[in-house]
Amino acid sequence: MTKIIDGKAIANEIKQEIKKDVAKLEQEYGKKPTLAVILVGNDGASEVYVRMKKKTSEELGINSLQITLDESTTQSELLKLIHELNSDTNVNGILVQLPLPSHIDENIIINAIDPIKDVDGFHPINLGKLVIGSDDSFVSCTPYGCQELIVRNVPDLKGKHLVIVGRSNIVGKPLANIMLQKNERANCIVTICHTATSDIGYYTRQADILVVAVGKANMITKNMVKPGAVVIDVGINRIDDLHNPGKTKLVGDVKFDEVSEIASAITPVPGGVGPMTIVMLMKNTVKAFRLQNKI
Numbered sequence: 452m453t454k455i456i457d458g459k460a461i462a463n464e465i466k467q468e469i470k471k472d473v474a475k476l477e478q479e480y481g482k483k484p485t486l487a488v489i490l491v492g493n494d495g496a497s498e499v500y501v502r503m504k505k506k507t508s509e510e511l512g513i514n515s516l517q518i519t520l521d522e523s524t525t526q527s528e529l530l531k532l533i534h535e536l537n538s539d540t541n542v543n544g545i546l547v548q549l550p551l552p553s554h555i556d557e558n559i560i561i562n563a564i565d566p567i568k569d570v571d572g573f574h575p576i577n578l579g580k581l582v583i584g585s586d587d588s589f590v591s592c593t594p595y596g597c598q599e600l601i602v603r604n605v606p607d608l609k610g611k612h613l614v615i616v617g618r619s620n621i622v623g624k625p626l627a628n629i630m631l632q633k634n635e636r637a638n639c640i641v642t643i644c645h646t647a648t649s650d651i652g653y654y655t656r657q658a659d660i661l662v663v664a665v666g667k668a669n670m671i672t673k674n675m676v677k678p679g680a681v682v683i684d685v686g687i688n689r690i691d692d693l694h695n696p697g698k699t700k701l702v703g704d705v706k707f708d709e710v711s712e713i714a715s716a717i718t719p720v721p722g723g724v725g726p727m728t729i730v731m732l733m734k735n736t737v738k739a740f741r742l743q744n745k746i
């Protein structure tokens with residue numbers, strides 16, 4: 452029978468571990484991790500994400516510093532704030548909520564964050580460290596969450612064929628590098644498909660583990676999946692709900708109803724990868740605290 456991977460339940464388990472860890476750090480060292488989240492402007496979805504990050508931080512005992520700036524904030528004003536947070540020893544993690552208003556260059560902002568506080572894992576130093584398999588770095592939260600779901604659902608990863616559809620800098624590429632590393636939480640054979648792949652099904656049908664991060668509703672169908680594969684659906688797409696005229700619903704990149712008939716395990720959307728992303732951000736924040744305090 453196909454296992455439906457409950458991302459929410461796994462995220463809750465990890466939250467409890469982090470909560471205990473934070474309480475222990477506070478008891479032993481008299482201080483606890485602090486995460487600064489910067490929001491520029493008033494994009495509705497970004498406001499929701501920032502609120503969720505604050506709520507989760509507080510739930511786990513992590514200090515949350517939320518800085519909301521006006522849409523008209525200049526790039527140099529934002530850079531000045533980041534430099535201040537970089538040198539503030541009370542701040543362990545810095546996250547700038549993306550996307551930024553179009554007059555601000557996201558790359559310049561990401562590059563300005565001190566890599567040891569870059570809990571989103573987007574800084575080129577952290578990406579480089581990920582490629583060489585260095586431990587003192589941060590892995591971006593969504594692929595880190597995918598790894599956690601894979602590890603918990605595939606007993607022996609060594610030599611398993613992982614096929615990833617999508618090569619973005621925030622999901623596909625980091626995940627490929629994570630799962631390629633020579634350690635027991637990875638050690639996979641990795642294939643990445645993208646828009647230049649002429650027959651995606653040819654590759655996805657070879658996958659023991661299939662991760663899809665494309666942003667195209669229901670793109671992966673049953674005939675593209677090997678029976679018994681573990682399927683992780685990162686995609687989040689809003690489509691019209693045919694059963695409720697006038698309403699919309701969220702679906703993934705995988706046609707869940709039919710692929711769940713043959714997969715050995717599969718993540719639903721919502722409730723699969725989504726809940727893991729915030730919890731891995733909290734894990735990174737605790738790691739930042741440890742690295743900075745040399746604990």
Ligand code: NDP
Nearest residue numbers: 593617618619622645646664665666685686687724725728
């Ligand atoms: P991007 O748009 O940055 O990247 C999409 C990737 O998919 C690109 O590499 C693109 O290829 C590839 N692609 C697009 N169309 C096709 C196609 N028809 N065939 C093969 N490959 C294709 O998206 P993101 O990585 O940022 O996000 C992907 C999805 O995951 C989105 O739905 C997003 O909402 C969701 N997401 C969910 C998160 C969560 O927490 N659950 C977090 C982050 C993202 P090419 O490079 O050739 O253009």
